[in-house]
Amino acid sequence: MEQQTITKLDTKFGKDVYNGLTAIPKHLSSKYFYDHNGDKIFQQIMAMPEYYLTNSEYNILDLNKAHITELFTKNTNRINLLELGAGDGIKTKILLEQLSGTGIDFKYIPIDISQNALDQLETSLSMEFPTINVETKQGTYIETLKTIRKEGNSRNIILFLGSNIGNLLHDQALQFLSELENSMDVDDMILLGCDQKKNPQTILDAYNDPAGITETFNKNILKRINSELQGNFDLDKFLHWETYDPQTGTAKSYLVSKEAQEVHIKSIELVVNFEAWETIHTEISQKYDDREITNLARGAGLKISNAFADSNKYFKNYILVK
Numbered sequence: 001m002e003q004q005t006i007t008k009l010d011t012k013f014g015k016d017v018y019n020g021l022t023a024i025p026k027h028l029s030s031k032y033f034y035d036h037n038g039d040k041i042f043q044q045i046m047a048m049p050e051y052y053l054t055n056s057e058y059n060i061l062d063l064n065k066a067h068i069t070e071l072f073t074k075n076t077n078r079i080n081l082l083e084l085g086a087g088d089g090i091k092t093k094i095l096l097e098q099l100s101g102t103g104i105d106f107k108y109i110p111i112d113i114s115q116n117a118l119d120q121l122e123t124s125l126s127m128e129f130p131t132i133n134v135e136t137k138q139g140t141y142i143e144t145l146k147t148i149r150k151e152g153n154s155r156n157i158i159l160f161l162g163s164n165i166g167n168l169l170h171d172q173a174l175q176f177l178s179e180l181e182n183s184m185d186v187d188d189m190i191l192l193g194c195d196q197k198k199n200p201q202t203i204l205d206a207y208n209d210p211a212g213i214t215e216t217f218n219k220n221i222l223k224r225i226n227s228e229l230q231g232n233f234d235l236d237k238f239l240h241w242e243t244y245d246p247q248t249g250t251a252k253s254y255l256v257s258k259e260a261q262e263v264h265i266k267s268i269e270l271v272v273n274f275e276a277w278e279t280i281h282t283e284i285s286q287k288y289d290d291r292e293i294t295n296l297a298r299g300a301g302l303k304i305s306n307a308f309a310d311s312n313k314y315f316k317n318y319i320l321v322k
């Protein structure tokens with residue numbers, strides 16, 4: 001009988017790492033930044049002065065919370081707030097507090113791949129907003145959205161904040177918005193947070209902090225390969241490199257091998273050879289303008305009903321409808 005070796009190639013992470021590191025040029029997906037350690041590093045990134053995204057969006061939501069919740073609650077007496085990738089929920093809490101004040105019947109449904117993130121969020125919500133109806137859902141965004149049944153004639157509002165859409169390539173973003181559109185009824189809405197094109201230096205600085213927090217974040221993917229797939233990456237032999245193309249609006253993160261080296265990843269039985277200065281592409285963070293969001297929305301069968309910006313116009317939150 002033939003013997004079958006079972007390797008970590010049977011896991012999604014193992015497969016993706018195998019495919020990414022045998023591809024030319026090499027790449028790994030930024031979705032793998034976010035384990036327990038990566039979540040903590042991302043919290044530090046959000047607190048950095050250079051990482052303007054979080055503060056900008058916080059200010060937009062805070063300044064416009066009355067107007068936004070008025071749009072959410074217009075012509076309905078019951079809403080479901082479905083949040084894709086809720087994180088620590090600090091920005092969402094502005095809207096939750098405002099909605100609580102309106103007395104409307106609503107339910108908050110945070111969706112996240114990480115059960116740990118959801119548990120923490122649930123705990124902090126039960127302390128800060130004990131009366132809010134919260135129902136966490138663990139899973140991938142689209143699959144989980146499909147499982148959510150509406151009760152009566154309530155309105156679904158999908159929150160996709162923080163410029164998380166920026167991690168998707170144009171075609172993926174289009175596909176993703178189309179799938180959201182597909183799950184929506186006529187009266188439903190999306191609140192989408194999109195980082196905007198701006199002085200290229202401001203963008204580079206946000207992804208290239210002198211303290212090296214972003215570098216640690218980027219390298220966390222190698223750390224995960226080491227611990228979860230028995231790899232032997234020497235993190236010091238890679239440098240973090242950021243580029244921004246002001247024409248396309250695409251910021252890209254790379255890990256660059258400082259020397260020729262061989263890395264072993266035992267669980268997936270892979271030996272990876274690096275030339276000196278060879279790259280691993282790890283992340284894209286797309287920056288948008290109104291025209292691009294209009295086109296993206298239109299391609300997905302949606303339109304912008306409202307747009308809110310901070311005073312610098314660094315960031316925008318769009319309300320998309322059918």
Ligand code: AVJ
Binds near residue numbers: 162
């Ligand atoms: C959480 C995807 C919005 O791309 O700005 C921050 C992640 N990467 N610093 C972003 C990130 C490097 C962030 N998103």
